[in-house]
């Protein structure tokens with residue numbers, strides 16, 4: 350076998366091992382699967398680790414590089430959003446072991462590495478959401494905030510920003526949407542492009558049969 354072929358095969362083996370390790374690693378925490386890269390990373394394509402991923406990387410890998418899921422890691426609150434890693438992943442006491450069925454309730458699982466995810470909200474990395482949700486980050490914000498929402502069924506949706514007097518100032522979405530996860534930025538401007546002053550604003554998500562409202566604080 351020529352040297353170049355050998356090197357090529359070695360690279361293939363390394364790539365295969367890396368891919369395998371990554372899929373395997375995310376499957377080593379409760380409710381993790383290969384689609385949930387954002388359990389540990391800041392993007393769905395991997396790359397930089399979020400706070401949970403960093404915690405795992407520095408303190409909870411065994412000699413094989415496998416995640417040590419258990420009481421200790423479950424009890425920590427890596428993203429400091431007041432919900433423990435275990436609460437976020439559906440296994441508050443860290444009892445789940447690989448090979449067992451996923452613990453807890455899938456639609457209550459949130460992201461242990463994202464302080465803006467909330468226990469009780471479907472994990473935004475994959476799949477058709479089971480409910481309508483509406484959140485924004487950062488909050489308070491300046492100059493813009495990202496509004497994230499989920500739609501469980503094919504439906505007409507409006508997402509409108511109101512000022513504190515309840516007057517509509519900006520329509521961000523008005524269309525029929527497929528079930529899924531959406532994110533749209535609001536730049537603090539009204540419909541005519543005027544920058545709004547500091548204060549409380551409301552974002553209201555409305556569909557045929559549901560309405561959700563969140564408060565957002567613009568601080569200059």
Ligand SMILES: [Ca+2]
Pocket residue numbers: 426427428429430431432433434437461
């Ligand atoms: Ca947390």
